[in-house]
Structures are given as C-alpha cells and as structure tokens.
Amino acid sequence: MKEEEQNNILNEVTQSDYKFGFVTDIDMEMAPKGLNEDIIRFISKKKNEPDFMLEYRLRAYRKWLTMQEPDWAHLNIPPIDYQDIIYYAAPKKKKELSSLDEVDPELLDTFNKLGISLEEQKLLSGVAVDAVFDSVSVKTTFSETLEKYGIIFCSFSEAVQNHPDLVKKYVGSVVPYGDNYFAALNSAVFSDGSFCYIPKGVRCPVELSTYFRINTAGTGQFERTLIVADEGSYVSYLEGCTAPQRDENQLHAAVVEIVALKDAEVKYSTVQNWYPGDKNGKGGIFNFVTKRGMCKGSHSKISWTQVETGSAVTWKYPGCILLGDNSIGEFYSVAVTNNHQQADTGSKMIHLGKNTKSTIISKGISSGFSNNSYRGLVKISKRAENSRNYSQCDSLLLGDKCGAHTFPYINTANRSSIVEHEATTSKISEDQLFYCQQRGIDTENAIGLIVNGYAKEVLKQLPMEFAVEAQKLLSISLEGSVG
Amino acid sequence: MLKIKNLHVSINGKEILQGLNLKVNKGEVHAIMGPNGTGKSTLANIIAGKPGYHVDKGEIIYKGRNLFEMPPEERAQEGVFLGFQYPVEIPGVSMTNFMRTAINEHRKYKGLDPMSAGEFLKLMKEKQQLVEIHSKLTNRSVNEGFSGGEKKKNEIFQMAMLEPELAILDETDSGLDIDALKIVANGVNKLKTKDNATIVITHYQRLLDYIVPDFVHILFDGKIVKSGGKELALILEEKGYEWIKDESPN
Ligand SMILES: Nc1ncnc2c1ncn2[C@@H]1O[C@H](COP(=O)(O)OP(=O)(O)O)[C@@H](O)[C@H]1O
Numbered sequence: 001m002k003e004e005e006q007n008n009i010l011n012e013v014t015q016s017d018y019k020f021g022f023v024t025d026i027d028m029e030m031a032p033k034g035l036n037e038d039i040i041r042f043i044s045k046k047k048n049e050p051d052f053m054l055e056y057r058l059r060a061y062r063k064w065l066t067m068q069e070p071d072w073a074h075l076n077i078p079p080i081d082y083q084d085i086i087y088y089a090a091p092k093k094k095k096e097l098s099s100l101d102e103v104d105p106e107l108l109d110t111f112n113k114l115g116i117s118l119e120e121q122k123l124l125s126g127v128a129v130d131a132v133f134d135s136v137s138v139k140t141t142f143s144e145t146l147e148k149y150g151i152i153f154c155s156f157s158e159a160v161q162n163h164p165d166l167v168k169k170y171v172g173s174v175v176p177y178g179d180n181y182f183a184a185l186n187s188a189v190f191s192d193g194s195f196c197y198i199p200k201g202v203r204c205p206v207e208l209s210t211y212f213r214i215n216t217a218g219t220g221q222f223e224r225t226l227i228v229a230d231e232g233s234y235v236s237y238l239e240g241c242t243a244p245q246r247d248e249n250q251l252h253a254a255v256v257e258i259v260a261l262k263d264a265e266v267k268y269s270t271v272q273n274w275y276p277g278d279k280n281g282k283g284g285i286f287n288f289v290t291k292r293g294m295c296k297g298s299h300s301k302i303s304w305t306q307v308e309t310g311s312a313v314t315w316k317y318p319g320c321i322l323l324g325d326n327s328i329g330e331f332y333s334v335a336v337t338n339n340h341q342q343a344d345t346g347s348k349m350i351h352l353g354k355n356t357k358s359t360i361i362s363k364g365i366s367s368g369f370s371n372n373s374y375r376g377l378v379k380i381s382k383r384a385e386n387s388r389n390y391s392q393c394d395s396l397l398l399g400d401k402c403g404a405h406t407f408p409y410i411n412t413a414n415r416s417s418i419v420e421h422e423a424t425t426s427k428i429s430e431d432q433l434f435y436c437q438q439r440g441i442d443t444e445n446a447i448g449l450i451v452n453g454y455a456k457e458v459l460k461q462l463p464m465e466f467a468v469e470a471q472k473l474l475s476i477s478l479e480g481s482v483g
Numbered sequence: 484m485l486k487i488k489n490l491h492v493s494i495n496g497k498e499i500l501q502g503l504n505l506k507v508n509k510g511e512v513h514a515i516m517g518p519n520g521t522g523k524s525t526l527a528n529i530i531a532g533k534p535g536y537h538v539d540k541g542e543i544i545y546k547g548r549n550l551f552e553m554p555p556e557e558r559a560q561e562g563v564f565l566g567f568q569y570p571v572e573i574p575g576v577s578m579t580n581f582m583r584t585a586i587n588e589h590r591k592y593k594g595l596d597p598m599s600a601g602e603f604l605k606l607m608k609e610k611q612q613l614v615e616i617h618s619k620l621t622n623r624s625v626n627e628g629f630s631g632g633e634k635k636k637n638e639i640f641q642m643a644m645l646e647p648e649l650a651i652l653d654e655t656d657s658g659l660d661i662d663a664l665k666i667v668a669n670g671v672n673k674l675k676t677k678d679n680a681t682i683v684i685t686h687y688q689r690l691l692d693y694i695v696p697d698f699v700h701i702l703f704d705g706k707i708v709k710s711g712g713k714e715l716a717l718i719l720e721e722k723g724y725e726w727i728k729d730e731s732p733n
C-alpha cells in the first residue's frame with residue numbers, strides 16, 4: 001500500500017452516509033415470494049439445470065425444513081419470515097449478449113458507481129471480473145486469457161451447464177448441505193455465484209474477482225461459490241459486495257467452498273460492504289455466510305482475508321479443514337461495527353493432518369451502539385500430531401456504548417500440538433487523538449489513520465487494489481463515530 | 484502574536500495556573516523555566532488545546548483571535564506547534580503517512596492542493612538532514628519503539644516539516660545526551676526566522692547554552708514570578724529554585 005494512496009483515501013472521506021445506497025432501475029424477472037418445492041423446481045428450471053443439481057437442491061430443502069435457526073451467536077436478530085422473500089430475480093434479458101456494448105447501460109452504470117467496471121481499463125489492469133447482480137451472473141471478463149491456461153472462471157450456473165462433472169464432484173464436499181441452517185437454505189435456493197477451477201500446476205496470472213450486489217427490494221441473495229485448485233496450482237480470488245439502502249432487511253446467505261489439492265494455494269480476499277442499516281438500526285443486510293476451505297492434499301494452503309464493514313447483522317466464520325499433512329490455514333480479519341450493527345464472526349480451524357499449521361489474526365473495531373464478537377474454534381484431532389495454531393484477537397473500542405466479546409473455543413486431542421491464543425482490548429487514547437489534532441489532523445481523519453494503523457497487519461494481506469478500497473471503507477464506516 | 488492575560492486553569496477541580504500573563508512577539512525566543520509540577524506543561528497544553536483542562540478565567544489571543552474558540556487542529560493549522568514532553572506512539576501508522584496527512588491538512592486549510600508524492604519525499608529528506616534524524620526512524624510507525632531521545636528528535640523533525648509560527652517545546656531537552664541536545668538545539672536555531680516565535684520549556688539551564696532566549700520567565704505555583712533576559716537563567720542555575728521561593732510574593 002502506497003502512503004500516497006492512504007492519504008488520498010483519508011482526504012476523500014467526507015461526511016457521507018452509506019455511499020453505495022443507490023437503486024438501479026432495471027426490468028427484473030422474478031419468482032413469486034415464498035419458498036416451497038415448486039419454487040425450487042422453478043429456479044432449477046430457469047437455470048436449465050441437470051437432474052443432479054435439482055435433486056441436490058431438493059435434498060437440501062427437505063433437510064432445511066427439519067432444522068432450527070441457530071440462536072447461539074451473540075446476536076439479536078428479529079424473526080425472519082422466509083415466506084416473505086423472493087428467491088429468484090434476474091435482470092430481464094433482451095437478448096444474448098455477445099459484447100460489453102450490449103450490457104444494459106444502467107447496469108454498467110451501477111458497476112461504475114461501485115467503482116468496478118467491466119470495461120477495458122479493468123482488463124488492462126489485469127483483473128478478471130465476474131459480476132453477480134441479484135441472482136444472475138452478468139458477464140465474465142477476461143475469460144479468453146484464462147482459457148489459454150485452462151483456467152475456468154465463470155458463473156456457477158454456467159459451470160453447471162458446461163462443467164457438470166466438476167460441479168458434481170465438489171459441490172457440497174466442503175460445506176455439506178446439512179452443515180447448518182443457512183447452508184441448507186443456500187443449497188436449496190442458491191441463485192448464482194462464481195466457479196473457478198485452476199488446473200494442475202497452473203499459477204493463475206491475474207486476480208480473479210467477483211462483485212456481488214443486491215438490488216431488487218425483498219430479494220434474498222444466495223450465492224454459491226466454488227473454487228477448486230488442482231495440484232500445485234495457485235490462485236488469488238477477490239470478492240466484494242454492496243447493496244442499496246432500503247428500510248427493510250434483506251437476507252444474504254452465501255456458501256463459499258474452496259478445495260485445495262496437493263501443493264495448491266488459494267488466497268481468498270473479501271471486502272464486505274453490504275448496507276448496514278441507518279443510524280437508528282433500521283434496515284440493512286442480514287449476512288449469514290458459510291465459508292470454508294478444505295486443504296485436501298498435503299502441503300496445500302488456504303488463506304482467508306476479510307474486511308467486514310457492512311451488514312446489519314453478520315454471522316460468518318470462514319475456516320479451514322486441514323486434512324492434508326503439512327497443510328496451512330490462515331485467517332486475517334478486520335470487522336468494523338458502527339451504530340447498531342452486530343457482528344459475530346471468527347474462524348474455525350480444524351486440524352486433521354499431521355504438522356498442520358493455522359494462524360488467526362482478528363481485529364475487531366466497535367463503535368456507536370454496536371456489538372462485535374469474535375467466535376473461533378481451533379480443533380486439533382488426535383491424528384494431527386505436531387500441529388500448531390496461533391490466534392490473536394484484538395478489539396478496539398471507540399466510545400463506551402459499544403461492545404466487544406471474544407469466544408475462543410480450543411479443543412486439542414494430542415500432546416505434541418501447540419495452541420497459542422492472545423487477546424487484547426484497547427481504546428483509541430485521547431492522547432493519540434490529541435497528538436494527531438495537534439499536527440492539524442481533525443478527529444475524523446485521526447480515527448481513520450489510527451484504525452488503519454491498527455488493522456495494518458490484516459490490510460497488508462490484501463491485494464493492492466483491494467487494500468485501497470478497504471482503507472476507504474474503514475474510514476467511511478467509522479464516520480461520525482466520535483463527538 | 485500571543486497574548487495571555489490573567490489565565491486561570493484548573494484540572495479536576497485543582498487550580499494549576501493562577502493568573503498567568505505572557506506576551507510573545509514574532510521573532511522572539513522565550514524560555515519558561517520552573518520546578519516540576521508548577522504548570523509548565525499545563526500552559527503548553529492549554530495553548531495547543533488539549534481537552535480536559537478548565538479555563539476558569541482569562542484569555543489567550545493568538546494572531547488577534549481568541550484561541551479558545553479554535554479546535555486544536557485549527558490552532559495547528561494556524562501555526563501553533565507543540566513539541567510534546569511525552570510523545571505518544573501510534574502503532575501501525577508510518578511516520579511518512581502521518582506527516583503526509585498532516586501536511587496535506589495544513590495545505591487544505593490554506594486552500595492549496597495536496598503535495599505530490601515526489602515533492603513530499605523531497606521535503607522529508609531535506610528536513611531529515613536539517614534535524615539529523617535517520618530516515619530509518621521516519622520509516623517506522625509514529626514513535627513506536629523509539630528511545631526517549633529519538634522521540635524528542637522526532638518532535639523537532641515534525642516541527643521542521645510543519646514550519647510553525649509559534650512553536651512550544653515542552654522539555655524537549657530532558658532525557659537527551661549532550662550530542663542529541665546539540666542536534667535538537669541546532670534544529671531549533673536553524674528553523675528560527677524573524678516571523679516565527681519559539682517558547683522553550685525547560686527546567687535546566689543546559690539547553691539555554693545552545694538556544695539563546697530573548698526572554699526568560701520563571702513559572703512558579705501557576706504564575707510567572709520573574710521575567711528577564713538570558714542572564715536570569717544563569718542566576719537561577721546558580722541559586723536554585725529555592726531562591727525563587729524566597730523571592731516570590733506568597
Ligand atoms: N490529569 C490531572 N489531574 C490532576 N492533576 C494533574 C493532572 N495533570 C497534571 N496535574 C497536576 O498539575 C500540576 C502541574 O502539572 P504540569 O503542568 O505537568 O507541571 P510541569 O510541566 O511544570 O511539571 C501538577 O501538580 C500535576 O500533578
């Protein structure tokens with residue numbers, strides 16, 4: 001991260017509220033509200049899915065019916081009426097699109113406002129983008145370059161059509177549909193998402209990037225992402241999200257599965273900026289996400305980096321199952337909560353293979369009336385000899401009406417393994433603020449500066465262009481948090 | 484430039500400054516001396532706008548404006564600089580980023596565009612040389628892991644970067660060995676112009692061998708009990724603060 005950019009960002013910060021709260025007016029094709037087997041058949045049919053996919057959905061749905069919403073997180077959630085949600089919404093296609101010029105200009109405009117463009121500039125900057133708008137993946141750029149390497153990067157729906165064997169083999173292999181309530185719901189109704197396959201020995205030459213946006217009122221977004229890194233391959237994958245400002249709560253229940261085979265490495269970075277609700281806690285996204293990676297082969301590595309500034313409620317524990325011997329799992333997180341936001345997030349590291357290593361660095365920042373909890377599980381099985389985990393959970397409090405909580409669960413079944421856990425809670429000191437002010441930096445900017453410094457360990461894990469955005473978000477989401 | 488009239492300040496109900504008067508003009512160097520706990524830092528902090536103090540009476544006029552109506556960052560942008568007695572650490576924030584933000588805030592206040600990266604780095608280099616601070620320090624996080632002396636040098640470096648009109652150096656000499664002391668004093672002397680003023684707070688005469696003040700004030704029990712030329716510092720050195728106690732009216 002260049003200093004100059006850091007400064008630009010801080011300079012750019014103004015007294016704005018949620019910056020991405022615009023609504024795009026596009027003809028939508030929607031399913032009727034509610035959830036039943038017919039809706040699931042409708043979705044599957046719309047997507048022209050093979051039988052195995054429909055069956056998978058139905059099995060998941062039937063399982064979901066038998067399950068209870070979890071209530072163990074440190075969250076206060078109003079009841080969700082699952083029959084009051086639209087489970088499928090797609091921009092009405094006028095015809096098949098063959099070039100970017102044909103994409104709905106309103107849609108392009110939306111992406112431009114989001115600061116991502118599907119256009120040439122982005123291509124030149126070396127980012128392949130798959131944009132998921134409500135439930136349908138709009139356009140994947142860069143496909144041809146990727147094809148040359150045999151890399152598959154497309155929407156999940158396309159993968160179901162064009163690569164059904166891969167999908168069939170890996171979908172649900174890391175997050176089974178019965179894993180938890182929201183994973184089951186997602187498995188039943190998932191709309192779209194991204195699919196990515198890196199063949200043996202290939203180092204993906206660009207960052208693969210997906211952008212999600214919830215637009216239509218009353219829709220839920222249930223994206224499904226599957227990343228498979230074959231032996232000895234490498235990929236860095238980025239995901240960003242925003243949603244317009246609405247008074248009602250919108251539901252987002254995604255599933256992300258990553259599989260890393262022998263010697264493969266996957267770096268997954270996300271900046272989550274869903275609409276957090278207004279200052280009084282009205283509206284905002286409910287973000288219930290299951291993200292998990294499986295280090296299946298030996299010496300494989302999966303690393304999660306997340307910057308969470310949005311959503312009214314976040315419930316999310318990206319984790320790794322370290323199955324292969326000598327595999328490595330990493331989790332770097334910055335979670336900011338302001339106003340009435342609630343976040344319950346952390347990581348799960350399940351050590352199954354020998355000599356497996358995991359690192360968890362979590363930085364929580366709470367402000368306003370918000371609640372920010374770290375919940376983590378480190379489990380070392382009997383077989384996982386000589387394994388190690390290092391966890392560091394820091395909380396930073398701005399003001400005295402917010403809360404920070406840490407719930408580390410540690411479970412070690414062998415003696416040769418070492419688990420270390422460190423936790424700190426701190427406040428931005430008056431002295432630090434005054435020091436900045438005395439140099440001419442106002443409180444708002446000073447907080448941005450100090451918070452970015454606090455989160456640096458995590459931010460530096462992000463690819464360059466994401467880091468810039470993440471820093472902006474940190475500053476913006478803490479606006480008005482003092483004084 | 485600075486006029487302090489009958490200033491009474493308390494903290495947590497305890498009266499610290501009790502009727503302080505001081506006038507500082509452009510181009511002057513003032514030294515304020517006095518034993519520990521008499522309110523020297525309080526005076527510096529109140530000028531810079533540190534929260535937590537209560538002004539019971541009196542006023543401070545800076546460049547014709549009521550200082551108490553300006554938030555601390557505006558005072559800084561108007562040219563008030565405080566070299567802290569105990570500079571704080573800001574983990575993860577690089578000196579470069581910190582200074583760049585500060586400089587650009589100053590520029591914004593003056594209606595100027597932000598400085599380009601190239602210009603900024605050039606300025607950094609130039610000022611580093613002026614105060615003889617290692618560039619390896621300015622690459623680190625603000626004051627993090629700096630020794631006492633390094634922190635003090637870093638204050639002077641920031642002063643050099645920001646080119647204040649009124650610099651207040653609160654015991655910048657304490658904890659410095661003689662070489663560091665010379666470097667700091669040298670920096671201050673080089674930065675002196677006919678348009679800016681410096682208030683040096685110290686309780687040793689030692690610093691005044693290198694920074695020659697136009698006026699020396701002795702602060703005792705929240706008041707300036709004696710003012711004079713640079714020779715006052717020498718008398719004080721010789722006779723000690725006991726002498727002031729005897730001389731002071733209460
Ligand atoms: N936060 C505080 N609460 C109560 N008393 C304080 C506080 N800060 C400083 N003081 C007291 O105010 C007096 C003046 O302190 P200070 O201005 O730091 O003195 P000096 O810089 O001359 O050594 C001292 O007696 C000190 O103990």
Ligand SMILES: [Mg+2]
Pocket residue numbers: 523524525568653654
């Ligand atoms: Mg002092």
